[in-house]
Amino acid sequence: MSSPVDATRHAASACRTHRMYRMDCTEFDLLRARADGRCEVCRTPEHETTTRQLAIDHDHQYGPGAVRGLVCSACNSALVWIDRGRSTQDPRFAAYLANSWFMQVTAWARASGQLFWSLSCGGFDLVEAARKFGAVVSVERALGVEPTMSTHTSVGPGRVTFCATALFAHKELDVQVVIGHGTARNLRVEEVVVSLAGQPTTRFPSSASALAHLRAGGWSPVAPR
Structure with a gap:
């Protein structure tokens, strides 16, 4: 499947985490490439975040498979409150939510007749x-x-x-x-x-x-x- 990002291989230790969100290795690498080592909301470099690790954010309305992107812990906490109905004036959150990863996957899948997940990894x-x-x-x-x-x-x-x-x-x-x-x-x-x-x-x-x-x-x- 063609995509607008190039994948880089992740560490094997990350497989258990991304599989909890219904992603195989190929899809997770493409998601990481899209994030480019930064929180997808505030753009803070991963190594400068509080936990020095980006979290997988998903839409709780649709479940773990609806991954929206990779974010820092601060933005991840803010997204929880936004999901619960709290409004925000920060346009970065609106831009991030409008570009959710699972929406891109759906668009690419419909265009190509394929899906990322092979149901085999790790x-x-x-x-x-x-x-x-x-x-x-x-x-x-x-x-x-x-x-x-x-x-x-x-x-x-x-x-x-x-x-x-x-x-x-x-x-x-x-x-x-x-x-x-x-x-x-x-x-x-x-x-x-x-x-x-x-x-x-x-x-x-x-x-x-x-x-x-x-x-x-x-x-x-x-x-x-």
């Missing part, structure tokens, strides 16, 4: 992790078929979730296990979707409940032996 790969996740493994064992893996981004009220979907196709049955990725590499089952020929699609909160439903209906090969 030795962690969402597809690989989801493939080994218990809910996916249990369905694979029950159906005796390997899944086709895919990824997507789920946007809901106040949150952006990266998801990996394991699709199991077995004769007239399709089972989709959607695994969501939270912070600190936590995975969770978002939903399990069962589509059986001639029947309405059914959604379940876990693979166990989905398999129990199929067994109760006598569907082979997951019917009780």
Whole structure:
């Protein structure tokens, strides 16, 4: 994807932090390049800030994935109050908010048909992790078929979730296990979707409940032996 900034590689120790904000290494490097070593509001050089480190600021209305930029601790605190409704006469904040990073990402993605996040960085790969996740493994064992893996981004009220979907196709049955990725590499089952020929699609909160439903209906090969 083309972008108006050039990336410089960040330290590996920063991966855990930027992944909490749903950014992979490529996107975080581009964000750092845009900031150019300065707070994006007051333009104070990073090494002259109180903490000597710029903080990742995000829009709390939309959740951690809505990163706005890199700011110093003072401006970060001011932004918290602005988010809570306090007005400010400082035009630098208005300019910064109008140029939020996640808005740029959305614009670039729409223009190019791509997204920055690869869901893989810092030795962690969402597809690989989801493939080994218990809910996916249990369905694979029950159906005796390997899944086709895919990824997507789920946007809901106040949150952006990266998801990996394991699709199991077995004769007239399709089972989709959607695994969501939270912070600190936590995975969770978002939903399990069962589509059986001639029947309405059914959604379940876990693979166990989905398999129990199929067994109760006598569907082979997951019917009780």
